[in-house]
Amino acid sequence: MPIKPFTIRIDPKEIEDLNRRLDFTRWPDQIPGSTWEYGIPLPFVKEMVHYWRHEFDWRQIEKKINSYPNYIARINGLDVHYVHARGNGANPLPILIPHGWPSTFYEMLDLIPYLTHPEEFGGNPEDSFDVVIPSIPGHGFSQIPLTPAFEDRRAAGILAKLMQELGYDRFAAHGYDLGASILGLLCLDYPDNVIGYHTTSPGNPSPFIAPGAELTAAEQKYLDVCRQWYSEEGGYAHILGTKPQTIAYSLHDSPAGLAAFLLEKWYLWTSPPSGNLLQHFSQEDLMAHVSIYWYTQTINSSNRFYFEGKHTKWPGPDDISSIPIGVSLNATQANERPPQEYVARLFPNIQSWEELHTGGHFVASEQPQLVAGNIRSFFKKLR
Numbered sequence: 001m002p003i004k005p006f007t008i009r010i011d012p013k014e015i016e017d018l019n020r021r022l023d024f025t026r027w028p029d030q031i032p033g034s035t036w037e038y039g040i041p042l043p044f045v046k047e048m049v050h051y052w053r054h055e056f057d058w059r060q061i062e063k064k065i066n067s068y069p070n071y072i073a074r075i076n077g078l079d080v081h082y083v084h085a086r087g088n089g090a091n092p093l094p095i096l097i098p099h100g101w102p103s104t105f106y107e108m109l110d111l112i113p114y115l116t117h118p119e120e121f122g123g124n125p126e127d128s129f130d131v132v133i134p135s136i137p138g139h140g141f142s143q144i145p146l147t148p149a150f151e152d153r154r155a156a157g158i159l160a161k162l163m164q165e166l167g168y169d170r171f172a173a174h175g176y177d178l179g180a181s182i183l184g185l186l187c188l189d190y191p192d193n194v195i196g197y198h199t200t201s202p203g204n205p206s207p208f209i210a211p212g213a214e215l216t217a218a219e220q221k222y223l224d225v226c227r228q229w230y231s232e233e234g235g236y237a238h239i240l241g242t243k244p245q246t247i248a249y250s251l252h253d254s255p256a257g258l259a260a261f262l263l264e265k266w267y268l269w270t271s272p273p274s275g276n277l278l279q280h281f282s283q284e285d286l287m288a289h290v291s292i293y294w295y296t297q298t299i300n301s302s303n304r305f306y307f308e309g310k311h312t313k314w315p316g317p318d319d320i321s322s323i324p325i326g327v328s329l330n331a332t333q334a335n336e337r338p339p340q341e342y343v344a345r346l347f348p349n350i351q352s353w354e355e356l357h358t359g360g361h362f363v364a365s366e367q368p369q370l371v372a373g374n375i376r377s378f379f380k381k382l383r
Contacts, residue, residue: 087128100177
């Protein structure tokens with residue numbers, strides 16, 4: 001498997017093109033006095049676009065990314081980008097940490113110091129990790145798959161092969177959202193390679209529940225919450241799951257449109273409707289994610305995972321994983337807080353079930369030290 005060191009350096013002409021497009025943004029109207037009930041508010045998008053155009057420094061983002069070892073590996077015909085940061089202890093545990101959507105690998109970089117050098121934060125160097133953070137194919141600096149039916153399970157196979165080619169026959173894993181879906185399927189398909197699995201999205205992928213199956217009251221309440229959430233907030237998923245190409249022209253061509261589409265999710269999936277997104281994340285970090293999608297032109301290929309999900313072989317009635325699992329629940333997203341018995345239908349070997357008491361969907365970015373500490377504590381028992 002060819003592996004090449006990789007340095008991120010966006011062509012200055014691409015930055016100039018983005019600035020030109022931002023300068024000529026054509027803004028829509030808005031109902032006077034409205035806030036989030038119609039979608040992301042116009043004043044907020046204008047504020048973020050102004051910051052993106054006049055204050056944001058992409059070269060500083062590149063500097064941060066390139067401060068870690070970046071590589072490109074050729075796997076199953078695709079170029080896969082990943083960060084590979086070695087731990088400081090005598091025997092670091094390898095850990096695979098894919099990102100979620102609509103996030104990027106950049107979000108997970110803040111976990112690295114706490115996992116590779118725990119002694120610098122009051123931890124034990126013997127609890128260190130070799131951290132592998134990939135850009136999921138079709139996201140960021142990994143190649144865009146241009147064949148039909150490239151879905152979560154195929155991505156899982158690629159990431160499992162990446163770890164094996166790096167010399168990690170057995171490895172730990174942590175993920176949420178799309179990363180959790182991929183890792184959950186990886187646990188089913190490659191059980192001998194996974195030491196243990198830690199997640200902040202324990203309901204993803206969903207276990208198989210037969211029609212008419214008896215559910216606990218807590219399970220029924222959780223599924224009702226999920227149905228209500230999808231009814232109120234799942235319009236984007238229905239569009240992307242049915243006609244992703246149609247919306248791609250707008251998101252691919254308009255940076256302001258792309259920013260609005262992505263930032264709405266960061267807001268809604270972080271805090272209650274009355275919250276302030278900028279109390280949770282810096283403008284720099286938010287626009288770093290938007291910029292990565294823009295410069296790599298991967299919004300369409302990332303969105304396509306929703307459509308390709310219809311081709312995924314999701315967990316069936318006979319799928320149960322014995323891999324040890326650790327769960328850390330975020331505080332604000334009820335649809336990401338299944339009861340333990342629901343998770344145990346697919347992962348019965350639950351060895352840790354913790355409340356983070358803070359954070360939302362992107363909790364690893366909100367509270368990287370807290371999440372990293374939970375990861376270290378869980379895997380300490382499995383070394």
